[in-house]
Amino acid sequence: MSKILSILQIVNETVNDFTLKPKRNYTEPKIYTGGIEITKWSKYSKTEQQEALEKNWFVYFSFRNPKTGFLEKQPFIKGGVNRYKTKEERIEILETYRRNLLRILKEGYNPYDEKGTQNEIKSVKEAFAFALDIKKNMMTENSYIRFKSRIKRFEKYLEEKGYLFRFITSVEKSIVMDYLNMVLDTSSARNRNNTRTDIQTLFQVLEDNDVIASNFISKIKVLKAPPKRNKSYSENKLERIYSFLKETDPNLLLFIKFVSYNFLRPIEVCRLRVEDIDLKEQKLIVKAKNKLVKEKIIPNILMQELSFLSNYNGNDFLFTPKGIPSSWEATDDNRRDYFTKRFKEVKDLFTQKAKEGDKDYFALGKEYGIYSFRHTFITKIYREMRKTLTPFETKSRLLLITGHNTMNALEQYLRDIDAELPEDYSDLIK
The missing domain is CATH 1.10.443.10 (Intergrase catalytic core)
Structure with missing residues (x-):
């Protein structure tokens, strides 16, 4: 018997609470950046950078198949990121995907569970289209046109900020407040409040359908907005x-x-x-x-x-x-x-x-x-x-x-x- 094996047996006999650490069900999500090391981006030539950008970038990870017990690669997460032409834009979006994916994996997300939390990883664009489609069947034509118009303006703002193809969970209170403050500066408190109400309605649809965990828009205060007064004629x-x-x-x-x-x-x-x-x-x-x-x-x-x-x-x-x-x-x-x-x-x-x-x-x-x-x-x-x-x-x-x-x-x-x-x-x- 070898000396190292003898020592291990002694340790096993004296430590009664020794247990094996359970196998992880997933690998930590990583970002594929066209086959080059992103930390060395500046050292690559313009041609090499362009060649990398012409390839698809994505987030990848593996998850343990409950039937085989083996870790298996899951579908790559691109989310429209390859429409962006710069390294900075792609990394910013993919890093958000990676971070949010890791979070929901830790919370118990299982891609093999049909009743899992896959709705949580809809992009902003997908989530908005999903909610608008539902509201279209719940509102009168006139109300829906106004509602859709406000939501589309908010979506355009998020696109300008680089959020359109990020996870919907990346839209936090701070970005919504920035938008509402912009609406207030360019119009009125009443329009700002109406915009807040429509965004809250949209997010409530997403919460009701388990796309997001909670509708935080309800916590944003309504501003005092004196009603418009139409004066009578003499x-x-x-x-x-x-x-x-x-x-x-x-x-x-x-x-x-x-x-x-x-x-x-x-x-x-x-x-x-x-x-x-x-x-x-x-x-x-x-x-x-x-x-x-x-x-x-x-x-x-x-x-x-x-x-x-x-x-x-x-x-x-x-x-x-x-x-x-x-x-x-x-x-x-x-x-x-x-x-x-x-x-x-x-x-x-x-x-x-x-x-x-x-x-x-x-x-x-x-x-x-x-x-x-x-x-x-x-x-x-x-x-x-x-x-x-x-x-x-x-x-x-x-x-x-x-x-x-x-x-x-x-x-x-x-x-x-x-x-x-x-x-x-x-x-x-x-």
Whole structure:
């Protein structure tokens, strides 16, 4: 018996708790860099560097096959990294892949387990496409278009920062905060908050589908963002604008009258088709914000201007760039934006004329818009009814006219537009 073997036997007999270290189920992930040592990159010639970049770079590792017990090579992880043309870009992305792969291997990831955590290693591009595809079937067309637009802008930002082909788990709170701060600097707190909400929604889909462990966006605070206030028009301003539009753009005036007299939101007016106007029953049907559809009466003051509709196809949109009912391939938001810009041209003209000293015109700032006509006429009706009715009676009747869903919603709206003003209180000051 050899001396070394004798010593080992003695050790084995005296150390009762000696146990073999279990075999590792995986090798530590490594990066293949085109067959050259990346630490010596600067020592290679330009030709050698270019030859290396023309090859595929990837992360590789082996995992123990539970059936054979042997370590076996797993599919290479490229994740689009070879689209990048520089060593720095490829190494930055592949190192992120390698680090995150090692983390999930330590947490128990098993490529042979069909119920494993493979979703955790989706790239940013793959994860975003996955979540958008799910949300497309859960949202209305108009909402999805806005949602997708914000997510695509965020995706573009991540691409510029080199994240597009990294693991989705590499997108941390700091990079999201940097983006939200950029949105805040270039737009408003309200847009920043809306962007945060959409990103949170996207990440919630990823969490629900086990693509990420948790949705950290919910921990990012919502900023205070005072709501945009549309100011009501005075009687003089209202009469002058109506008179001007009657002469220069009667179609836009009719659009505004649906807002003024039927208390529709501009986007609801944009959804109206000829078939939605029932001239015989004096009613209209519109897709509303707070429910699928709603039915409203058309007041006589508006009815007398709609007889021309009988000459058009029922499927035609009531308001279009042609100035007459016709087909119009566009989203609701784009239709609304078209009329918003059209009215802005009127506002700009009024403001410019006022600056030039023309007393027939007046400045109209950002606080005035098409929505302001709705505020103006609701205030007008409220104050007229209050002359003979109690506040509760007035609001009860007004609720049927405005289309608000609840009394609380109407009361909040009336407070926001200052519909109720106090009587003179001079005697209280004396």
